[in-house]
Amino acid sequence: MKRLIVLIDFSAYTETILKLAFEWRKSYDVSLKFIFKIPGLAPTLANSPSKNQIIDFEKKEAEKAFSDALKKLGVPRGEADFLAIDRQLTHFLSEETSSEDMLLLGLKGTGFLKKLLIGSTATDIINHLNRLIIALPKSIEQAIPTKLALACHVKYPLNEQALSNLLDTIGNTVEEIELLTILTEKEERTDSEAYLDKLKAKFSTHYKCTVKLYEGSDAFGIIKKRYRQFPDDYLVLQKGSRTLNDQLFRKFFINDLVHDGQTPLMVLPFEEA
Structure with a gap:
């Protein structure tokens, strides 16, 4: 257990x-x-x-x-x-x-x-x-996760084993997984779409799965506004990824979404060699 x-x-x-x-x-x-x-x-x-x-x-x-x-x-x-x-x-x-x-x-x-x-x-x-x-x-109204918003990026692959272990534990209540990424460079789109579609194919057999790509100068603002409308969605970040290592991304995901937006957070461990 x-x-x-x-x-x-x-x-x-x-x-x-x-x-x-x-x-x-x-x-x-x-x-x-x-x-x-x-x-x-x-x-x-x-x-x-x-x-x-x-x-x-x-x-x-x-x-x-x-x-x-x-x-x-x-x-x-x-x-x-x-x-x-x-x-x-x-x-x-x-x-x-x-x-x-x-x-x-x-x-x-x-x-x-x-x-x-x-x-x-x-x-x-x-x-x-x-x-x-x-x-x-403290403000969370739904403690049991029903939707995971998984921040991921092709350059920082997910620890899929850790995610699988998480879903083995809480998957019976999870209904939807949203795969999201923020594009900082136009040339990232093709590789990012391919990577997210690959992940979607893995998850969609058991969960409703959607893909969201955000880009442009107001990408952070759009995401923040969206998740304020769904305060019970669980934001999932990967330890060692851009979202936690890059100061701009860390400020946004930790300060703006979790701190100001009161979004529940999960941090996946990195894959050990």
Whole structure:
């Protein structure tokens, strides 16, 4: 059984992310593991016994907070696996998760989201951890994905095995896959169309599949306007692709669509050699 690793912080958004996680467990064959990084308030120069006491206290408080949150939702404590850690988060996730695991991050809102994705925890996770990452904004109304908008480009081939693994898990609720690309050069059109048509042929046997090519000076604006009309579509980006490596594309897809547009995001891992 695949695991959904859920990162929580006991903010006001925790109840929402817990509900979303249990909804995924109900809809898909996944187990849940909730992870909380304790604040680590122990002074740097504190002696080991004192420091360990503070860490133990913070972990016990986290366990109590988690139990209280489950009780509020009417979920028995025994139905959820929880771990409070004092290690650096990306190091822990790198060592304690596998390529089969999915990571779920909750995105709270405008100010926090910008901080989270542009300069903090999620940036580290996306940059340094080769895992499937799911980031859900607080405003999302449909937690279960029914349509995936897959940003792809002929020069940055998709990790088709990772996408296949994702669809093996959530494919029973996905009804449509939209393949989209942004053309920055006119000569890209022929190769891009051929690549997207090839992908479409693979997916169309199981899903409604469409192809969208955007070009011109207002391509970003057109996409942004379109996805604002469909806030429950899941945007899927490829780790290592232009959409995440190029600063212009990263600003648009992360800042404008996910941050401002509140579009739920999935990041596929790159294919390891």
